[in-house]
Amino acid sequence: MYWRxxxxxxxxxxxxxxxxxxxxxSQHRTPxxxxxxxxxxxxxxxxxxxxxxxxxxxxLADSRAPYLTKFNNGWQFRFQLSExxxxxxxxx
Numbered sequence: 001m002y003w004r005x006x007x008x009x010x011x012x013x014x015x016x017x018x019x020x021x022x023x024x025x026s027q028h029r030t031p032x033x034x035x036x037x038x039x040x041x042x043x044x045x046x047x048x049x050x051x052x053x054x055x056x057x058x059x060l061a062d063s064r065a066p067y068l069t070k071f072n073n074g075w076q077f078r079f080q081l082s083e084x085x086x087x088x089x090x091x092x
């Protein structure tokens with residue numbers, strides 16, 4: 001009985017992940033891809049906080065900051081997933 005419950009919760013987590021919804025149980029977030037527009041969360045520790053940039057490279061082997069983001073002024077910075085969030089697509 002327990003394995004069926006565990007299997008069903010795993011399927012729900014995978015479904016939420018596929019839909020782009022953050023799962024509060026497993027704390028998974030959808031990975032960002034090259035070309036995604038992102039918003040840098042406001043923080044005094046993050047460069048260009050509150051700005052919008054474009055992900056130009058993803059290096060998952062870099063555990064410190066895998067997402068290279070380029071801004072309109074030409075500057076590029078690396079960020080962690082917790083420091084940036086995807087900008088939702090505009091609804092026509």
